[in-house]
Amino acid sequence: MSGTSLDGVDAALVEITGVSEETKVQLKQFTTVPFSAAQKAQIAAQLANATSSVEVLCSLDFALGHAFGNAVLAVCQAAGVPSASLGFVASHGQTLYHLPDPPTGETRSTLQLGNAAIIAELTHTTVVSDFRSRDMAVGGQGAPIVPYSEYVLYRSPAHTRILQNIGGIGNATIIKQNAQLEDLFAFDTGPGNMVIDELCRHFFHTEYDDGGKHGAAGTVNQAVLQELLKHPYFAEQPPKTTGREVFGQQYTEGLLARYHLAPNDWIATATALTAQTIADAIKPFAPAGTQLIVGGGGSYNPTLLAMLAQAAPGVEVLTQEQLGFRSDAKEAIAMTILGNQTLHHLPSNVPSATGASRPVILGSITYYA
Numbered sequence: 001m002s003g004t005s006l007d008g009v010d011a012a013l014v015e016i017t018g019v020s021e022e023t024k025v026q027l028k029q030f031t032t033v034p035f036s037a038a039q040k041a042q043i044a045a046q047l048a049n050a051t052s053s054v055e056v057l058c059s060l061d062f063a064l065g066h067a068f069g070n071a072v073l074a075v076c077q078a079a080g081v082p083s084a085s086l087g088f089v090a091s092h093g094q095t096l097y098h099l100p101d102p103p104t105g106e107t108r109s110t111l112q113l114g115n116a117a118i119i120a121e122l123t124h125t126t127v128v129s130d131f132r133s134r135d136m137a138v139g140g141q142g143a144p145i146v147p148y149s150e151y152v153l154y155r156s157p158a159h160t161r162i163l164q165n166i167g168g169i170g171n172a173t174i175i176k177q178n179a180q181l182e183d184l185f186a187f188d189t190g191p192g193n194m195v196i197d198e199l200c201r202h203f204f205h206t207e208y209d210d211g212g213k214h215g216a217a218g219t220v221n222q223a224v225l226q227e228l229l230k231h232p233y234f235a236e237q238p239p240k241t242t243g244r245e246v247f248g249q250q251y252t253e254g255l256l257a258r259y260h261l262a263p264n265d266w267i268a269t270a271t272a273l274t275a276q277t278i279a280d281a282i283k284p285f286a287p288a289g290t291q292l293i294v295g296g297g298g299s300y301n302p303t304l305l306a307m308l309a310q311a312a313p314g315v316e317v318l319t320q321e322q323l324g325f326r327s328d329a330k331e332a333i334a335m336t337i338l339g340n341q342t343l344h345h346l347p348s349n350v351p352s353a354t355g356a357s358r359p360v361i362l363g364s365i366t367y368y369a
């Protein structure tokens with residue numbers, strides 16, 4: 001898995017047994033193979049129309065295939081497991097573009113690169129990939145696709161649980177107490193770390209606000225925060241998804257041109273934007289006693305977690321680690337659950353989360369034989 005932050009390829013080696021609601025997974029090893037600065041710059045350039053090139057995109061698909069295949073080899077090597085003994089590889093790839101509701105003229109579509117044939121050859125293993133297209137083909141947004149795995153792993157008879165991932169983008173899955181799969185509800189809350197990261201790059205030439213220290217040292221500018229909260233995405237009704245197309249570099253550059261704050265105040269304000277938009281978005285679905293379980297890289301930012309707890313009174317804010325899971329491994333583990341469903345000819349989209357017209361078997365299979 002590689003998400004919108006472009007930090008690197010996450011590879012989870014899991015033991016998986018059973019299918020559907022009976023699926024059991026055990027994490028054996030986890031590795032993130034970071035993208036080099038050059039790889040990251042090359043991917044980032046392809047995310048914007050002004051700087052993308054069809055020649056580089058063609059090359060990038062295969063280059064990412066190598067990066068993903070090598071991440072599989074790295075996690076296997078760390079565990080002392082030969083890759084040829086794997087049951088399968090489930091590869092999300094790198095989202096390059098996502099058009100669930102295209103402006104005009106274009107076709108609803110989504111594009112994840114990381115060529116599966118290259119991964120199969122490097123790892124000597126069958127690969128399941130392209131998990132989003134099939135959901136979109138039946139009218140869904142093609143995202144979010146992790147809710148099925150969250151239902152399998154986190155449903156609880158005792159609590160309403162909201163799984164909040166804070167990666168580049170923030171996304172929430174609501175699993176009410178005693179929920180059935182049809183009851184799940186999920187959507188993107190808005191920016192996760194994306195704006196914070198962009199501001200860190202702009203002001204400090206760092207990739208992110210390590211430990212939330214800049215955010216903690218700054219003061220939230222309430223007037224600017226209130227303006228930012230007026231972005232139309234926050235008022236849209238779920239199901240809804242968003243991405244770099246809306247809250248990427250251009251968005252932050254626009255903010256920097258419009259408002260003039262001290263660097264730490266900017267980062268505090270962007271951190272508060274993430275916290276407040278999450279709190280506002282989940283509020284209608286969070287009765288007293290709800291557990292908000294935070295995952296993704298944002299769970300390593302204590303300033304963000306503190307702001308979130310303050311913005312969501314009555315909700316118990318927990319991290320994946322507090323439940324015995326790993327925040328950084330969660331999405332990669334989710335892909336293995338989806339891949340396992342695919343290989344058993346079973347669906348794993350959640351129509352109530354994506355807006356799809358029906359459950360479908362996600363993914364494409366590239367056999368290694």
Ligand SMILES: Nc1ncnc2c1ncn2[C@@H]1O[C@H](COP(=O)(O)OP(=O)(O)OP(=O)(O)O)[C@@H](O)[C@H]1O
Binds near residue numbers: 005168208209
């Ligand atoms: N120690 C840390 N302190 C503060 N922030 C951190 C830390 N570690 C990671 N992060 C944040 O988490 C981000 C990466 O999160 P993650 O890997 O979950 O994102 P992603 O999977 O790429 O995104 P998405 O889930 O939106 O696709 C980093 O860019 C950074 O902002």
Ligand SMILES: CC(=O)N[C@H]1[C@@H]2OC[C@@H](O2)[C@@H](O)[C@@H]1O[C@H](C)C(=O)O
Binds near residue numbers: 110142168169188241
């Ligand atoms: C199109 C795409 O790659 N969307 C990602 C992105 O990153 C976070 C959020 O936006 C989420 O909707 C999704 O990823 C997770 C894994 C998902 O589909 O559940």
